[in-house]
Amino acid sequence: xxxxxxxxxxxxxxxxxxxxxxxxxxxxxxxxxxxxxxxxxxxxxxxxxxxxxxxxxxxxxxxxxxxxxxxxxxxxxxxxxxxxxxxxxxxxxxxxxxxxxxxxxxxxxxxxxxxxxxxxxxxxxxxxxxxxxxxxxxxxxxxxxxxxxxxxxxxxxxxxxxxxxxxxxxxxxxxxxxxxxxxxxxxxxxxxxxxxxxxxxxxxxxxxxxxxxxxxxxxxxxxxxxxxxxxxxxxxxxxxxxxxxxxxxxxxxxxxxxxxxxxxxxxxxxxxxxxxxxxxxxxxxxxxxxxxxxxxxxxxxxxxxxxxxxxxxxxxxxxxxxxxxxxxxxxxxxxxxxxxxxxxxxxxxxxxxxxxxxxxxxxxxxxxxxxxxxxxx
Ligand SMILES: *Cc1c(COP(=O)(O)O)cnc(C)c1O
Numbered sequence: 001x002x003x004x005x006x007x008x009x010x011x012x013x014x015x016x017x018x019x020x021x022x023x024x025x026x027x028x029x030x031x032x033x034x035x036x037x038x039x040x041x042x043x044x045x046x047x048x049x050x051x052x053x054x055x056x057x058x059x060x061x062x063x064x065x066x067x068x069x070x071x072x073x074x075x076x077x078x079x080x081x082x083x084x085x086x087x088x089x090x091x092x093x094x095x096x097x098x099x100x101x102x103x104x105x106x107x108x109x110x111x112x113x114x115x116x117x118x119x120x121x122x123x124x125x126x127x128x129x130x131x132x133x134x135x136x137x138x139x140x141x142x143x144x145x146x147x148x149x150x151x152x153x154x155x156x157x158x159x160x161x162x163x164x165x166x167x168x169x170x171x172x173x174x175x176x177x178x179x180x181x182x183x184x185x186x187x188x189x190x191x192x193x194x195x196x197x198x199x200x201x202x203x204x205x206x207x208x209x210x211x212x213x214x215x216x217x218x219x220x221x222x223x224x225x226x227x228x229x230x231x232x233x234x235x236x237x238x239x240x241x242x243x244x245x246x247x248x249x250x251x252x253x254x255x256x257x258x259x260x261x262x263x264x265x266x267x268x269x270x271x272x273x274x275x276x277x278x279x280x281x282x283x284x285x286x287x288x289x290x291x292x293x294x295x296x297x298x299x300x301x302x303x304x305x306x307x308x309x310x311x312x313x314x315x316x317x318x319x320x321x322x323x324x325x326x327x328x329x330x331x332x333x334x335x336x337x338x339x340x341x342x343x344x345x346x347x348x349x350x351x352x353x354x355x356x357x358x359x360x361x362x363x364x365x366x367x368x369x370x371x372x373x374x375x376x377x
Contacts, residue, residue: 001366001367001368002368003367003368003369003370003371004368004369004370005370007286008254008255008257008286008331009253009254009255009285009286009287009291009369010252010253010254010369010370010371010372011045011046011250011251011252011365011369011370011371011372012250012251012252012253012339012371012372012373012374013046013047013050013051013249013250013371013372013373013374014247014248014249014250014251014339014374014375015050015054015249015373015374015375015376015377016375016377017228017247017248017249017339017375018046018051018054018055018058018226018227018228018249019054019057019058019377020058020247021225021226021227021228021244021246021247021249022035022037022054022055022058022059022060022222022226023058023059024244024245024246025209025210025220025222025225025244026058026059027244028209028210028243028244029209029220032218033217033218033219033220034061034062034200034218034219034220035059035060035061035219035220035222036060036061036062036063036064036082036084036202036219036220036221036222037051037052037055037060037062037063037064037222037223037226038063038064038065038086038205038221038222038223038226039051039052039055039063039064039065039070039074039226040064040065040066040067040070040086040223041066041070041363042070042363042367043226043227044223044224044226044227044359044362044363045250045362045363045364045365046227046249046250046362046371047371047373048065048070048073048074049073049074049077049079050371050373051226052074052077052079053077053079055226056079056081057377060081060222061081061082061219062081062082062083062084062219063079063081063082063083063084064083064084064085064086064221064223065083065084065085065086066085066086066087067085067087067089068085068089068093068096068097068102068104070085071083071085071097071100071102072096072100072102075100075101075102082101082103082127082163083101083102083103084102084103084104084105084129084164085097085102085103085104085105086105086221087105087139088105088107088111088139089104089105091111091114091115091118092118094115094118094119094126095118095119095122095124095126097126098119098122098124098125098126098127099124101127102127103126103127103128103129103163103164104126104127104128104129105128105129105130105131105139105140105166106128106129106130106131106150107131107139107140108139108140108141108146108150109141109146109149109150109153112128112150112153112154113153116153116157116159116160119159119160120159124159125158125159125160125161126159126160126161127160127161127163128160128161128162128163128164129162129163129164129165129166129198129200129202130147130150130162130164130165130166130198131166131167131168132147132165132166132167132186132187132190133167134167134168134169134183134184134186134187134190135169135170135179135182135183135186136167136168136169136170136183138168140167141190144193147190147193148193148195151193151194151195151196152195154195154196155195155196162196162198163198163199163200164198164199164200164201164202165190165191165194165198165200165201165202166200166201166202166203166221167183167186167187167190167203168203168205169183169203169205169207169208170183172204172205172207172208172211172213172231173207173211173231173232173240175240180213184203184215187203199218200218200219201216201217201218202217202218202219202220202221203215203216203217204217204219204220204221205220205221205222205223205231206220206221206222206223206224206225206231207224207231207232208220209222209225209243210225210230210231210242210243210244210246211231211240211241211242211243212243224358224359225242225244225246226249227248227249227250227362228246228247228248228249228339228341229246229248229347229348229358229359229362230242230246230341230348239348246341247339247341248339248340248341248346248347249339250337250339250347250362251335251337251338251339252293252335252336252337252365252369253333253334253335253336254285254286254287254334254336255285255286255330255331255332255333255334256283256284256285256304256328256329256330256331256332256334257284257285257286257330258283258284258330259281259282259283259284259324259327259328259329259330259332260281260282261279261280261281261282262276262279262280262282263276263279264276264277264278264279267313268282268312268313268321269312269313269314269315269316269321270313270314270316271314272313273298273313273314274312274313280323280324281323281324281325281326281327281328282312282321282322282323282324283304283309283321283322283323283324283328283332283334284319284320284321285302285319285320285321285322285334285336286318286319287318287319287320287336287369288315288316288317288318288319288320289315289316289317290317290318290366290368291318291365291366291368291369292364292365292366292369293315293320293336293364293365294315294354294364295314295315296353296354296355297311297315297320297350297353297354298311298312298313298314298315299311299312300345300350300353300354301344301345302322302334302335302336302337302345303334303335303338303343303345304322304324304328304332304333304334305328305332305333307324307325308344308345309322309323309324309325310322310323322334336350337350337361347361347362
């Protein structure tokens, strides 16, 4: 995919906000607690390498990614801090991870046994974090016998460096604590079955940390908070209050490329879902669903100059149209998504509009949109 550098559209990322969010979180940590910056999925659409470099400056102790390729990207960019792959890595790539000093999550005993034989063959040692499925139903150990057998396999085993034990919460962003507490109890049970003492026992994501869930975690896997977004993702209720100040880093901007008048009865866009009921001024913006700005945004108000204007007609693959209150010049700035958290077109409000969450809307923004960085330092 080529980034479109010859059209006026970009995802802008405030690097000062990224650094500040991490520094604020580090100030909030318990004594001895570390921050691992979660930069999976191209740092939630913000650009993994740039965000990782800022995270190093801001004092992060390591990184989490979802897939091995994302870890290798960071290594190739010169990042030497620990990197943990949170997802399941195919057994055949475990040696590649070991060679690159990348830590892998262990999903189950079978994976561990198969990886062990590869590591013996290749004479390598792999850093690992044992995953516990305490209630996400996703990856990790959930049966005592299997977990105990894994511990026995790992005891004094030169092919493995057991760095961590971790679990992931399904509802750390909820004000109802019961499922969360059940998961804590499940996880504590597995902690007691450990035969090895890992360096890091960790459970906190952004939500568990910034909503002060009071559960022991040697490191915080800090994801959405880096990007300045409140992890509450329930549009039906107000955001929970965060213990630290978060500043959104991402905005999505473009410009008007055409402005023209359409007359009463004329339609806009495919299917003519919008018909002008009087003469109207229509502006065209050169972004569309191929950039990840999905068709569901039809009707959403984006900022053109100083006015919030509705998107009219269906969003096309590469263009969309807005209804302007008065004639504006070609080249007028368009803010599709604002980094002002109280703006009507904040990422959070945009996500609510399309019945989604800000995590998803940020990730959808495609590589065709160049990332532009400002506040470099
Ligand atoms: C993505 C992820 C995180 C980070 O979650 P945020 O809500 O973005 O802080 C932490 N841990 C695991 C296992 C994850 O998959």
